Amino acid sequence: MTPKSPSEGREELQRAALGGLCGACAHARLVRSSRGSRFVRCAHPDTPKYPGLPVVRCAAFAGTP
Template sequence: MTVDPGLCARCLWARPIRSARGSVYWRCGRSDEGARFPRYPRLPVVACAGFEVGETSEGR
């Protein structure tokens, strides 16, 4: 079962992390700036103050 990541799928700061077991987690690069942004946000993300349109590493 895959979960729609919401805004993370189109965010410049997000990148998918694949575990050895095949699970996919979305890591927020903005979390490096402080606790305001969760490192692994609960999906789907429908609103985020740090959202910036861009390609994730999955889309590159």
């Protein structure tokens, strides 16, 4: 399996976040289970690790660089 470019990874994250803020946030990470499910994980220490999507408001939101 070839590694994805950062832009391909960000696009996949945006699709997984279903249009919410997480898809454009620098703290969001895409996690894949061994069965192929995808989850959006927040790496910010003050927020839930796996927020209910779509997130429409978040005090920790940081746009991607």
